[in-house]
Amino acid sequence: MKAVHQLRTFEQLLAAYDGSMPLHRFLPGFFKKNRQMGSTDRRWASRYIYSYFRLGGMLTELNVAKRLAIADFLCHEDMSPVAAQQLPELAGLEQRPADEKLGALRHAGFNADETQVFPFGGLLSEAIDEAAFCKSMFVQPELYIRIRDEQVPQLLENAGQTFEQLSDHCLALPNGAKLETLLPEHSYYVQDLSSQHTAGFFQPEKYGKWWDACAASGGKSLLIHSLEPSIELVVSDIRENILDNLEERFAQAGIRKYQRKQLDLLQNNDQLLKHYAFDGIILDAPCSGSGTWGRTPELAQFFDKRKIAQFSYLQKSIAKNVVTYLKPGKPLIYITCSAFRAENEEVVEFMLDTLPLELERMELIDGYRRKADTMFAARLIGR
Numbered sequence: 001m002k003a004v005h006q007l008r009t010f011e012q013l014l015a016a017y018d019g020s021m022p023l024h025r026f027l028p029g030f031f032k033k034n035r036q037m038g039s040t041d042r043r044w045a046s047r048y049i050y051s052y053f054r055l056g057g058m059l060t061e062l063n064v065a066k067r068l069a070i071a072d073f074l075c076h077e078d079m080s081p082v083a084a085q086q087l088p089e090l091a092g093l094e095q096r097p098a099d100e101k102l103g104a105l106r107h108a109g110f111n112a113d114e115t116q117v118f119p120f121g122g123l124l125s126e127a128i129d130e131a132a133f134c135k136s137m138f139v140q141p142e143l144y145i146r147i148r149d150e151q152v153p154q155l156l157e158n159a160g161q162t163f164e165q166l167s168d169h170c171l172a173l174p175n176g177a178k179l180e181t182l183l184p185e186h187s188y189y190v191q192d193l194s195s196q197h198t199a200g201f202f203q204p205e206k207y208g209k210w211w212d213a214c215a216a217s218g219g220k221s222l223l224i225h226s227l228e229p230s231i232e233l234v235v236s237d238i239r240e241n242i243l244d245n246l247e248e249r250f251a252q253a254g255i256r257k258y259q260r261k262q263l264d265l266l267q268n269n270d271q272l273l274k275h276y277a278f279d280g281i282i283l284d285a286p287c288s289g290s291g292t293w294g295r296t297p298e299l300a301q302f303f304d305k306r307k308i309a310q311f312s313y314l315q316k317s318i319a320k321n322v323v324t325y326l327k328p329g330k331p332l333i334y335i336t337c338s339a340f341r342a343e344n345e346e347v348v349e350f351m352l353d354t355l356p357l358e359l360e361r362m363e364l365i366d367g368y369r370r371k372a373d374t375m376f377a378a379r380l381i382g383r
């Protein structure tokens with residue numbers, strides 16, 4: 001009975017969701033409109049819809065109930081009411097690793113081919129292990145923080161909060177950890193492990209002048225400033241309002257030596273930038289975000305493949321415009337949170353072929369192996 005009720009609620013939710021906004025923004029509104037749903041119903045509905053989208057393009061020939069049951073079985077270590085009802089033959093296997101679960105599904109007669117999970121398989125960056133990447137979609141990435149206050153680990157321990165310390169500054173926590181109730185407000189930044197890893201590409205020199213060209217709310221600027229506080233920053237973005245967030249975060253971090261500019265990097269900005277020459281440029285480019293779909297699996301389902309070429313074009317055009325302001329011998333750091341070759345290696349190839357740049361190194365940051373986002377970073381040196 002429980003399973004039948006849950007399935008009906010899930011089907012309503014699935015029918016109401018059209019992919020126009022991420023689930024975490026859609027769900028509160030849906031629950032508000034469906035006040036008859038109690039907190040247990042809501043919890044199950046949220047779990048089911050995330051599980052369902054994590055299955056991606058796999059087993060699309062099955063009906064919704066079977067797909068949901070299989071998805072939830074693959075994504076969780078306990079047997080949900082729907083999984084128990086639809087897949088009684090698999091009871092007892094819920095805590096096995098993903099490979100074994102997939103094997104058990106095949107044994108039960110399902111065409112459980114994990115490479116179908118990610119519907120854009122052939123388009124991934126070369127260094128990505130496609131099967132491992134697809135299987136990572138079954139697992140929700142962890143919550144990562146970069147700590148500003150050395151007391152943070154002790155405070156978490158005192159509060160009985162589980163966490164893993166991955167380096168002096170990086171902690172991994174289970175998702176849903178209520179950090180705001182456990183830690184002082186400005187004692188940490190929420191920043192993914194792979195994003196923190198890009199710090200290794202910056203290598204800023206003392207008193208250098210850096211441009212964070214797509215700064216948004218300043219994640220990378222704060223990171224580079226923590227490495228070398230003497231640098232002078234110019235920060236820009238096409239969105240004026242996001243730079244207001246940046247200002248607040250800079251004030252909090254005590255960063256005062258910076259200039260803020262609203263710039264559309266597809267335009268000629270020479271009027272505003274003609275006297276500028278930088279010792280380093282961070283180009284954290286607008287991209288598909290496909291490396292973060294482990295957190296938002298629903299976006300993968302509604303993504304139009306044609307957008308990849310549009311992003312690639314945008315990235316190449318922006319790279320061409322910013323490189324003009326780089327001093328010879330100095331680095332341009334190209335970053336995306338994409339898993340697609342066309343937004344990563346192909347953009348680097350374009351830069352090497354057409355711009356005065358040489359490649360020092362590039363890396364596909366394989367967050368998919370560590371419950372984190374997948375990103376790409378390249379360090380190119382101006383000629």
Ligand SMILES: C[S@@+](CC[C@H](N)C(=O)[O-])C[C@H]1O[C@@H](n2cnc3c(N)ncnc32)[C@H](O)[C@@H]1O
Pocket residue numbers: 213214215216217218219220221236237238239242263264265266284285286287
């Ligand atoms: C990946 S986000 C940057 C994230 C940021 N660096 C951080 O670490 O939090 C890319 C940014 O590029 C900006 N953007 C998109 N198109 C742009 C354009 N034509 N010119 C300048 N910025 C643009 C977006 O507004 C977005 O904030």
